[in-house]
Amino acid sequence: MDLTFSPEDEAFRKEVQAFIAENFTDDLRDKVKRTKNGYLDKEDHLKWQKALYKKGWAAPNWPVEYGGPGFTPTQKYIFSVEMGKADVPHTIPFGITMCAPVIMKYGSQEQKDYFLPKILATDIWFCQGYSEPGAGSDLASLQCKAENKGDHYLVNGTKIWTSVAQHADWIFCLVRTSNEGKPQEGISFLLIDMKTPGITVEPIVCLDGTPAPHQEVNQVFFDDVKVPIENRIGEENKGWTYAKYLLEFERGNAYSPGLYHALAEIKEIAAEQEMDGKPLIEDPEFAAKIADYEAQIKAMEFTELRIFSALSAGKNVGPESSLLKCRGTELQQRGTELKLEATGIYVNPFVEDALLNTNEPDIGPDYAKTVAPYYFSVRKTSIFAGSNEVQRNIMAKAVLGL
Structure with missing residues (x-):
């Protein structure tokens, strides 16, 4: 290469x-x-x-x-x-990276003409309505119901872990339109205006402690929400096909640039923090951890380059997206662990909200404020977008033929 x-x-x-x-x-x-x-x-x-x-x-x-x-x-x-x-x-990926490719491939011309320019200009901000309290990695178990009333659907149910729903203008939503046949065969893909009467967004405060309105995730409730039939993508009960296509874009992202940035931050912190009177970065044991992490990032980078070169030839990401998701999120978590270790005792003060100004003096270096909260926040990355355990099942089946 x-x-x-x-x-x-x-x-x-x-x-x-x-x-x-x-x-x-x-x-x-x-x-x-x-x-x-x-x-x-x-x-x-x-x-x-x-x-x-x-x-x-x-x-x-x-x-x-x-x-x-x-x-x-x-x-x-x-x-x-x-x-x-x-x-x-x-x-924010939900419109530009995830929903737009589905509209491009499966949407009507009217949907393309209306949504794509607005998504590109960020005049419309989407959120993702996939997971439910009883349907996360087992997405086919979703129960949010949409009844076909002729010119509109009547949607009832809930979606959970909905990132930035408090800011979204629209939500792309998987809904159950039939209970016949396999669970995957009764799902449709709807675009729903978040201003529609009957939609309620409730914040979920996670381990990072970020309060509303800065929270990352929410639960969205639908109570007799009317959605025009023309807001359905493709055919009724074919939403599973569109959902799988979208997930290739959710999972097939490049991780190595962000990982290299995390590596640089870890090195900077380790050069500043001391252990036994010397910079932590000179400690052989911690230096070995950094070297191992850097080697793993380099391997990730070359894997991404191989996959993205296939994309440039017109191929879909396919099951390789599961490989990127698993390895990338594991390395993200490893980076937060090393940063936590390097920062030492200064991670102990848990700042209620680092985005808010306070009269209280800082305890420790400025960068220490977000180390522990971000460590807790990144615990979720191996779960969302389909847990890594499920991704390994996909790779075993689609790549190894097991």
Whole structure:
């Protein structure tokens, strides 16, 4: 594999770096450092995503015909690496990364014309209505019901672990439209306006302790919610097909740029913290842990490059997305464990909300405020988007033929 970048690629890298320097303002940078779960206020996320849209870079993986930038595979890689290194606000993925590809492939022309430009410009913010209290990794067990009333559906039920639902304009939702046949055969895919009467959003406070309205996840309740028939994607009872297609995009993301950023932070902390009168990074045991972590990230990076080169040839991610999800989330968690270990006793004060100003003096270094909360927040990554145990079953079946 040739990893030499051409002069044109290096010029593109400098263009990305210049964009980040101009648009990732000190204010945004400070807020990103102080968030405990990776989420900012909607206004701040919009500020960043609107800047990407103005530049033409809001949707790196979209086809040019729908507003994509036309990046080469190498440019996509450079773009993701530079964004990861700078630790910019992450793009809310539910519209641009997940729902939009489904609309592109299975939506009507009217749906494409209405939703895609608005998703690209972040004029519509989606959330994801998949999991339910009794249907998480076993998604086919969902019971949120949609009755076909001719010109509309009547939706009743609940969705849980719905990220940023408190800010969303729309929700793409899997609903049960039939109880006949296999559970997967009675599911439909609806786009629902969150302003529709009968929708209630309740916050869920997680282990990171982030209170409303900054919480990451919510429970959404539907009580006789009317949804126009034209808001259904594709055919009735075929939603399982569309859901599986979407999950390839939810799970098939690049992890290594963010992991390299985490590695750099761990090294910085270990160089500052002392053990037996010397910097922790000079301790042979901890230095070995860092070296092992770096080697694992490098292996992850090359795996991603192999998979993404196949994508550039027009292939879907397929079951390899499960591999990326498993390994990437495990390494994310390992990074938070090393950062927790490096920070030492200063992780003990659990700040109620690091985004709020306080008159209380800081205890320990400024970076220590979010180390423990973020460690707890990242415990979820091996569970959401289909637990890693389920992903291993998928790989065993689809890749190994077991």
